[in-house]
Amino acid sequence: MRTTPFTAEHDALRASIRRFVEDELAPHARQWEDDGWIADWVWPRMGELGLLGLSVPEEYGGQGGDYWSTVVLAEELTRCGSGSLPMAIGVQTDMATPPILQFGTEQQKQDYLVPAMQGTKIASIGISEPDAGSDVRAIRTRARPDGDGWVINGSKTYITNGVRADFVTMVVRTAEADPGDPWGGISLFLIDTDLPGFEVAAKLDKVGMRASDTALLHLEDVPVPGDALLGTVHEGFKQIMWQLQGERLIGAIGGVAGAWRTWETALAYTREREAFGRPIAGFQVTRHTLVDLATEIEAAQALVYEACDAWNRGEYDVERVAMCKLIAAQLAFKVADTSMQLHGGYGYSREFDVERNWRDSRLARIGGGADEVQREIISKLMGL
Amino acid sequence: MSTVNLTPAPRADEPAMPLFREEHDALRDSARSFVEREIAPNVEAWERDGSFPRELFASAGAAGFLGLKFDAEVEGSGPDLLAQAVWVEELARSLSGGVAADLGASTDLAAVYIDRAGTADQRAALLPALLRGERLGSLAITEPDAGSDVAAITTRARRNGDGWRLNGTKVFITGAARSDDIVVAAKVSADDGAPSDDPHGQLTLFHVRADDDGFSRRRLPMMGWRTSFTGEVTFEEVRLDDDRRLGEVGSGFGHITAAFAWERLAMSLGAVAAAERTLEVGIAHARDREAFGRPIATFQVWRHRFADLHTRIRTARALTYQALRLVVAQAEGDPDIDDTQVVRTVGMAKLLTQRLAFDVADECVQVHGGAGYMMEYPIQRAWRDARVGPIGGGTDQIMKEIIAKTYGL
Numbered sequence: 001m002r003t004t005p006f007t008a009e010h011d012a013l014r015a016s017i018r019r020f021v022e023d024e025l026a027p028h029a030r031q032w033e034d035d036g037w038i039a040d041w042v043w044p045r046m047g048e049l050g051l052l053g054l055s056v057p058e059e060y061g062g063q064g065g066d067y068w069s070t071v072v073l074a075e076e077l078t079r080c081g082s083g084s085l086p087m088a089i090g091v092q093t094d095m096a097t098p099p100i101l102q103f104g105t106e107q108q109k110q111d112y113l114v115p116a117m118q119g120t121k122i123a124s125i126g127i128s129e130p131d132a133g134s135d136v137r138a139i140r141t142r143a144r145p146d147g148d149g150w151v152i153n154g155s156k157t158y159i160t161n162g163v164r165a166d167f168v169t170m171v172v173r174t175a176e177a178d179p180g181d182p183w184g185g186i187s188l189f190l191i192d193t194d195l196p197g198f199e200v201a202a203k204l205d206k207v208g209m210r211a212s213d214t215a216l217l218h219l220e221d222v223p224v225p226g227d228a229l230l231g232t233v234h235e236g237f238k239q240i241m242w243q244l245q246g247e248r249l250i251g252a253i254g255g256v257a258g259a260w261r262t263w264e265t266a267l268a269y270t271r272e273r274e275a276f277g278r279p280i281a282g283f284q285v286t287r288h289t290l291v292d293l294a295t296e297i298e299a300a301q302a303l304v305y306e307a308c309d310a311w312n313r314g315e316y317d318v319e320r321v322a323m324c325k326l327i328a329a330q331l332a333f334k335v336a337d338t339s340m341q342l343h344g345g346y347g348y349s350r351e352f353d354v355e356r357n358w359r360d361s362r363l364a365r366i367g368g369g370a371d372e373v374q375r376e377i378i379s380k381l382m383g384l
Numbered sequence: 385m386s387t388v389n390l391t392p393a394p395r396a397d398e399p400a401m402p403l404f405r406e407e408h409d410a411l412r413d414s415a416r417s418f419v420e421r422e423i424a425p426n427v428e429a430w431e432r433d434g435s436f437p438r439e440l441f442a443s444a445g446a447a448g449f450l451g452l453k454f455d456a457e458v459e460g461s462g463p464d465l466l467a468q469a470v471w472v473e474e475l476a477r478s479l480s481g482g483v484a485a486d487l488g489a490s491t492d493l494a495a496v497y498i499d500r501a502g503t504a505d506q507r508a509a510l511l512p513a514l515l516r517g518e519r520l521g522s523l524a525i526t527e528p529d530a531g532s533d534v535a536a537i538t539t540r541a542r543r544n545g546d547g548w549r550l551n552g553t554k555v556f557i558t559g560a561a562r563s564d565d566i567v568v569a570a571k572v573s574a575d576d577g578a579p580s581d582d583p584h585g586q587l588t589l590f591h592v593r594a595d596d597d598g599f600s601r602r603r604l605p606m607m608g609w610r611t612s613f614t615g616e617v618t619f620e621e622v623r624l625d626d627d628r629r630l631g632e633v634g635s636g637f638g639h640i641t642a643a644f645a646w647e648r649l650a651m652s653l654g655a656v657a658a659a660e661r662t663l664e665v666g667i668a669h670a671r672d673r674e675a676f677g678r679p680i681a682t683f684q685v686w687r688h689r690f691a692d693l694h695t696r697i698r699t700a701r702a703l704t705y706q707a708l709r710l711v712v713a714q715a716e717g718d719p720d721i722d723d724t725q726v727v728r729t730v731g732m733a734k735l736l737t738q739r740l741a742f743d744v745a746d747e748c749v750q751v752h753g754g755a756g757y758m759m760e761y762p763i764q765r766a767w768r769d770a771r772v773g774p775i776g777g778g779t780d781q782i783m784k785e786i787i788a789k790t791y792g793l
Contacts, residue, residue: 001401001403001709001712001713001716001718002400002401002402002709002713003401003706003709003710003713003718003720003721004401005400005401066396067396068400267791267793271793281793287784287785287788287793288781288784288788290788290791290793291735291784291787291788291791291793292784294732294787294791295703295732295735295736295787296736298703298706298729298732299699299700299702299703299732299736300699302699302702302703302705302706303698303699303702303703305400305401305702306702309399309400309401312396312400313396313397313398313399320698323694323695323698323699326691326695327695327696327699372688374691375687375688375691375692376687376688376691378691378694378695379687379688379690379691382667382690382691382694384667384681384682384686384687384690384691
């Protein structure tokens with residue numbers, strides 16, 4: 001009976017990604033944090049290594065691997081010493097580009113997906129607006145037909161990679177809300193950021209994830225060609241609901257893997273740090289605290305792997321994905337908070353990574369649909 | 385008009401870690417209908433009586449549910465641990481902790497020890513009757529002053545000619561107030577052949593029959609599990625022939641340790657299934673019961689609390705199934721599975737699931753309001769029964785110590 005989803009090929013992939021992360025990414029994490037900017041070379045370098053398209057078919061610049069290959073990448077990126085980097089790469093690989101592969105034309109795949117996999121184009125996903133987050137139907141960014149194309153007006157906010165993106169996979173209203181078709185009238189577009197009227201209005205200052213650039217975008221009479229429409233017109237709501245599954249799942253994978261990293265760090269510290277004549281790991285309460293967390297992480301990982309397995313086989317289980325997102329996000333922050341407690345004063349000091357992780361991990365309970373939104377999804381699917 | 389394809393690529397046809405097979409799904413159907421037919425309708429009456437008919441063992445045995453993890457040579461239909469897992473889950477859905485406990489004590493405890501430690505003759509003599517449900521078994525390890533700390537056991541077996549004399553008292557022994565075959569852990573001194581003076585090295589298993597001279601017992605009234613014949617058993621100069629010894633002298637601790645994994649896993653499987661059933665009962669009540677002009681299930685706070693519980697149940701099941709995979713792989717002789725991994729994951733499952741089952745029951749008592757506190761509603765039984773989970777089979781605190789050791793803590 002198999003007890004792990006990973007094969008020898010995955011193990012080999014993991015080893016080489018780990019080397020890359022430790023040698024090429026981790027040494028710069030501190031600097032990126034201080035700069036509020038991940039170095040630009042990261043994207044083309046990861047593209048060159050084939051890491052941006054592990055699960056994408058080879059004809060579109062990917063590696064043709066299964067979803068477990070992506071899981072390996074997401075897990076290993078948590079070793080880079082920055083929450084921002086896995087998020088930025090996750091947007092590139094698992095949030096902004098899967099809809100292109102899933103819904104795009106051959107031309108769109110060549111123009112956007114292939115360079116995104118090479119890391120020569122940076123991708124963003126544009127859903128949230130100043131007055132609409134998980135309530136996607138409330139978005140106001142509006143595309144109006146104009147000749148063969150569209151003219152778009154509106155704002156998008158909290159857009160990861162948004163300051164430097166080459167294109168944004170954007171959710172836009174294309175028809176007025178119709179009570180008879182509540183899910184209609186919304187469409188996806190691939191919008192080049194160098195179009196006239198497209199403006200990065202602000203680089204947002206955040207409590208955590210500080211190395212990641214997060215933008216407020218303004219679109220004023222942005223002329224968009226007809227072939228920028230991604231998928232079927234007015235069907236964007238369903239398309240973005242599909243997109244969110246991959247987004248939440250990759251977030252949950254990273255959340256669990258990040259929780260393990262944090263836990264390992266706390267374990268090592270409590271073994272080393274002495275108080276009252278012995279390592280604090282020697283105190284029973286510390287031991288039990290660590291065991292409680294390990295148990296929760298192991299359980300969350302088991303559920304997330306079930307969801308990954310289903311996703312890898314083409315199943316579309318919205319309830320389980322929401323559960324994974326909910327527990328992984330909560331757990332990542334809980335483990336970070338407990339780790340801060342176990343580190344005492346060092347945990348609160350900027351000198352160590354503990355506080356950065358504490359700030360970074362807090363986002364998971366908000367982004368990609370807040371905890372409360374996940375509970376709404378789950379309870380609805382329970383028939384409540 | 386919709387042409388959206390909602391299927392992600394790339395695909396793989398087979399699950400990465402398959403668990404149950406088609407025959408297990410069929411078994412689940414028949415186990416569920418057995419429980420719904422033979423047990424569930426009677427649970428309330430049995431609970432009031434503080435008893436359930438001994439014949440239930442025989443009917444479960446006749447239906448084949450007691451022999452799933454045993455060889456054909458002892459009249460089992462296995463060994464199939466996955467099939468046993470299915471039965472444990474379905475039995476737990478009866479929401480009678482007492483019935484599940486006593487049936488489990490016979491098959492998942494006593495019979496497992498006899499199967500593991502016994503000789504071919506002992507297995508042939510004892511197991512078929514247990515698996516047919518004609519005789520009832522129980523396992524006696526815990527004592528008034530020794531629970532998880534098995535080294536502190538004081539029950540002693542002394543050489544007596546070719547046989548043994550057994551003295552001691554065991555408590556909290558599930559099913560023992562009416563069982564026929566009792567597996568007993570006792571200490572044998574080095575003078576009597578134990579391989580060492582180490583307390584663990586003295587532990588030896590014996591088979592005691594309820595009609596042996598010097599054996600006495602009393603039933604222990606309990607807060608929950610009220611249909612269970614949990615009891616205290618006392619051995620006063622009980623004379624046993626040497627063929628009542630199960631396994632080598634001094635081998636008891638090894639057998640106990642080896643059997644823990646299944647015991648804890650079975651508890652985990654049962655707790656998750658019971659939690660799931662309890663939540664169904666709680667939600668049904670919340671849909672039914674109106675307050676301020678609408679069903680309380682429609683209030684957002686309750687919807688979210690139910691969502692959290694449902695999420696915790698699914699998560700706990702995923703962990704429990706991972707523990708099951710490890711136990712099955714180890715039983716299959718997979719060289720990549722080390723014991724530390726099994727002990728750790730099973731311990732985690734036990735720890736997480738027992739507390740979960742109680743938390744779910746407590747929330748479901750809460751959603752019942754005043755009715756939740758009334759004996760006429762079954763939800764209080766789930767609450768009382770679930771409370772033993774974090775105590776029995778090694779307390780939560782013991783589980784944490786065991787898991788901590790696997791990390792070198």
